[in-house]
Amino acid sequence: MIKINDNCTGCGLCIDDCISEAISMKDGRAQVERPCIECGHCYAICPVGAPEIPGVDMEDVEEINPAEFVDVKALLHTIKGRRSVRQYQNKSIEKDKLALLFEAGRYTATAVNYQDLRFIVVQERLTEFKELIWNGLAVMAEFPEKNPDIERYAGHLKKKAKDPADDYLFRNAPAIIFIVTDRLVDAGLAAQNMELAAVAQGLSVMYNGYMVRAANMVPGAAEWLQTEGRPISACMLAGYPDVTYLKTAPRKKADILWK
Ligand SMILES: Cc1cc2nc3c(=O)[nH]c(=O)nc-3n(C[C@H](O)[C@H](O)[C@H](O)COP(=O)(O)O)c2cc1C
Ligand code: SF4
Ligand code: SF4
Incomplete structure (x- = not known):
């Protein structure tokens, strides 16, 4: 207390x-x-x-200086300029850069100040994890009657079998980040702040709903990741982009009611 x-x-x-x-x-x-x-x-x-406050980390408490907050023009430019990147450089992400993503995640608002998010990054053992997921999906595909959701992955499994480089789930990203929590909104908010922290460091991410589903259903994946029985609620591929966008992508007009 x-x-x-x-x-x-x-x-x-x-x-x-x-x-x-x-x-x-x-x-x-x-x-x-x-x-x-x-x-x-x-x-x-x-x-x-x-x-x-017992049990909190006082080390990184900062004096607030609103003059140092990012200005809205720069913030909006970053939000508009971020892209879901599907082509990555063959380059690992430095640990100190990843650590700043997790700082952004843990300082994000959570319902009732729950703060019950586990962040898992797979980079060093990514090859092992990829095998676990793809092999697990292949085994599940042999018993489609028992695994109705496997239908979504059938085409991707076939393509991968033909060409191992054709990897719909992992692309060629050097790292993959999971957020484990039973609160979807908290996971989504943290993921968004983490993406902004990534973009601010020259990195890009891609939210990966197919991987969320796969990691939750492939036998052994949750244990490997150490989710401790809680659902994976968000997943992002991450890495240095190997693609350059010259303009922001157009969007529909916002549907806003001013009352
Ligand atoms: C999904 C979500 C729902 C929330 N709902 C409420 C709410 O109904 N009432 C409220 O006072 N605060 C609400 N909050 C704010 C949290 O209580 C707050 O984020 C948390 O206490 C941490 O405080 P901070 O955001 O000032 O860091 C909500 C936050 C989130 C992420
Ligand atoms: S709810 Fe927040 S402001 Fe109120 S006593 Fe607890 S920590 Fe302090
Ligand atoms: S804000 Fe600080 S000084 Fe003021 S009443 Fe609360 S604890 Fe005391």
Whole structure:
């Protein structure tokens, strides 16, 4: 449970911003009355750093300087310029760059501050994982009556058998990232921030729904990935793009109701 230390001056800012209504004022000092969602807002708003949240990483807390936030023009240009890349350079992603993707993922909003996402990156053992998935799908395809979903992969299995380089699931990406959680929206939000962190470092990703389904259904894949019984809710291929887009891709006009 959150504690308020002796630095508290009783300004009341944390009380006004607490979604759990867990803080009250007593004898001129804030005190937390009950367990809460541990969103950290009280710490973020407190001028004297009085709230203490057990079990969180305080090392990377930063002073906020709004002047350093990315400006909207640059942000929109990045969003419009990002592409689902299906051609990658034969080059591994540096670990420090991947680490920044996971920073973007873990700082993303989660419902009820759940923060229950596991990020799994397969890069060093990708060949092993590819074999597990493709061999698993091939075995499942022998028993289509038991595996109705395998129909979706039949054409890709045939193409891959003819030409091993024709790999619909993995393309030639050097890395593949999974997000494990039972909360789809949380996974999607984290994935989007991770994509922006990728693009900001010269990388690209491709969301891969076929791989989500395959990794969830191929026997042994979840154990190999260490999902601990929870579903894989998002998957992205990742790597350095081997393709250059000159313009943003056109989109339909937005369907917006201004009321
Ligand atoms: C899918 C989703 C649903 C949410 N629903 C609510 C909500 O109904 N009410 C609310 O006060 N906050 C809601 N939140 C905000 C979370 O509580 C918040 O993201 C979390 O406490 C972390 O705080 P932060 O976003 O300020 O970092 C939601 C967040 C997500 C991702
Ligand atoms: S914001 Fe900080 S100083 Fe102000 S009441 Fe809350 S804990 Fe105390
Ligand atoms: S962590 Fe969030 S919910 Fe908990 S006391 Fe602080 S502001 Fe309230």
